[in-house]
Amino acid sequence: MTLRTLDTLGPLAGRTVIVRCDLNVPLKDGVITDDGRVRASLPTLNRLIDGGARVVVVSHLGRPDGAPDARYSLAPVAQRLSELLGKPVTFASDTVGAAAQEAVAALEDGDVALLENLRFNAGETSKDVEVRSAFAAQLAELGDALVSDGFGVVHREQASVTDLAALLPSAAGTLIEAELDVLDRLTSSPEKPYTVVLGGSKVSDKLGVIDHLLPRVSTLLIGGGMLFTFLKAQGHAIGSSLLEEDQIPVVLEYLERAKALGVEIVLPTDVVMASGFSADAETAVQPVDALEDTSFGAKGLGLDIGPATAAVFAERIRSSKTVFWNGPAGVFELAPFAAGTKAVAQALTEVDGLAVVGGGDSAAAVRALGFADEAFGHISTGGGASLEFLEGKALPGLEALGWEA
Ligand SMILES: Nc1ncnc2c1ncn2[C@@H]1O[C@H](COP(=O)(O)OP(=O)(O)O)[C@@H](O)[C@H]1O
Numbered sequence: 477m478t479l480r481t482l483d484t485l486g487p488l489a490g491r492t493v494i495v496r497c498d499l500n501v502p503l504k505d506g507v508i509t510d511d512g513r514v515r516a517s518l519p520t521l522n523r524l525i526d527g528g529a530r531v532v533v534v535s536h537l538g539r540p541d542g543a544p545d546a547r548y549s550l551a552p553v554a555q556r557l558s559e560l561l562g563k564p565v566t567f568a569s570d571t572v573g574a575a576a577q578e579a580v581a582a583l584e585d586g587d588v589a590l591l592e593n594l595r596f597n598a599g600e601t602s603k604d605v606e607v608r609s610a611f612a613a614q615l616a617e618l619g620d621a622l623v624s625d626g627f628g629v630v631h632r633e634q635a636s637v638t639d640l641a642a643l644l645p646s647a648a649g650t651l652i653e654a655e656l657d658v659l660d661r662l663t664s665s666p667e668k669p670y671t672v673v674l675g676g677s678k679v680s681d682k683l684g685v686i687d688h689l690l691p692r693v694s695t696l697l698i699g700g701g702m703l704f705t706f707l708k709a710q711g712h713a714i715g716s717s718l719l720e721e722d723q724i725p726v727v728l729e730y731l732e733r734a735k736a737l738g739v740e741i742v743l744p745t746d747v748v749m750a751s752g753f754s755a756d757a758e759t760a761v762q763p764v765d766a767l768e769d770t771s772f773g774a775k776g777l778g779l780d781i782g783p784a785t786a787a788v789f790a791e792r793i794r795s796s797k798t799v800f801w802n803g804p805a806g807v808f809e810l811a812p813f814a815a816g817t818k819a820v821a822q823a824l825t826e827v828d829g830l831a832v833v834g835g836g837d838s839a840a841a842v843r844a845l846g847f848a849d850e851a852f853g854h855i856s857t858g859g860g861a862s863l864e865f866l867e868g869k870a871l872p873g874l875e876a877l878g879w880e881a
């Protein structure tokens with residue numbers, strides 16, 4: 477079976493359509509610091525509005541504990557969505573119950589309501605299928621059809637992502653279609669040389685993707701927090717840098733297999749070491765066989781790839797025909813450790829081919845560093861989701877829409 481797309485729902489004028497978006501945006505003191513996911517949701521929403529549907533948007537934000545928590549309210553998102561759509565968006569203070577029902581009942585054709593954070597209800601993320609289905613049934617009462625467009629959550633088995641799709645006529649929105657189109661090109665017939673750049677801090681989460689990618693890629697560039705597990709595995713002293721010791725055997729096996737397959741795993745030759753995790757820490761660029769040879773010795777933290785490594789990574793990226801990048805090369809949030817990530821991002825913009833950025837933090841990083849979305853072939857709205865897709869895993873939120881991997 478293939479993905480059910482919007483056209484399969486038929487004319488939507490006058491129908492009440494629930495749209496499951498991923499509006500999980502970063503917030504600082506209640507202010508949205510990167511509205512990329514809201515913008516990415518606009519094409520589907522505008523299509524439904526223009527088609528005369530009554531649009532009920534639902535989403536999660538952060539990981540509240542199944543109960544209301546003001547820090548995770550979607551209220552600031554409702555305001556941003558209204559600005560971007562150029563029309564009022566009614567905000568309902570609950571996802572189900574009277575507040576939601578009233579907001580939905582008041583909608584005219586082409587109107588939009590956003591309901592409060594789905595995860596304020598324990599039923600959304602419950603592992604108990606019955607609890608989840610009961611919540612999904614309450615959601616289903618609010619509409620006649622479901623458009624699922626939250627690509628960032630398709631790897632989650634949650635009420636609004638999977639259970640709800642079984643209760644209403646359902647289809648994927650255009651964001652999910654666009655994401656799959658690009659990710660499919662990365663998995664089915666990537667033009668070679670195909671380079672994957674990995675970094676970030678979720679080391680063990682991401683090592684699994686290497687297992688699947690090794691037979692498919694030409695080159696793997698390893699930066700970010702995960703590089704230190706590789707360096708340690710090769711016998712280097714790494715000071716107090718991020719390390720997942722139990723992953724050392726895994727990493728050694730990858731290095732062996734890469735050699736056998738003729739895949740090049742490029743590890744840094746230099747690293748920016750720091751006296752502490754702060755923007756005013758003392759720093760020193762060190763070759764990888766002398767990471768502890770600074771005044772801060774074994775207390776030093778490796779927080780970015782060094783300039784020689786950044787130049788090599790950039791050259792490899794630029795000379796590739798297909799590039800996928802997940803995970804910042806360093807702690808880009810702090811200016812002294814942003815250069816590696818900036819060099820990687822810049823090189824991706826210069827690829828003569830397909831360059832894809834995947835991951836919440838990687839996407840936020842390129843925008844924070846001043847790059848325009850259009851400079852890249854594609855910026856995926858899902859970090860975990862895009863990696864699981866590349867790993868070839870079954871994604872429950874896509875299967876609920878008819879997709880078969
Ligand atoms: N050397 C490093 N040590 C510690 N943290 C790092 C290092 N390099 C990058 N990071 C951090 O990794 C985080 C992003 O990691 P991750 O969540 O895995 O990426 P993504 O969301 O793009 O998948 C950033 O906040 C960045 O500061």
Ligand SMILES: O=C(OP(=O)(O)O)[C@H](O)COP(=O)(O)O
Pocket residue numbers: 498500538539628629632835836837857858859860861
């Ligand atoms: O931010 C998200 O994922 P990502 O950080 O992997 O891109 C999605 O909104 C999913 O959120 P979750 O990981 O809390 O289920």
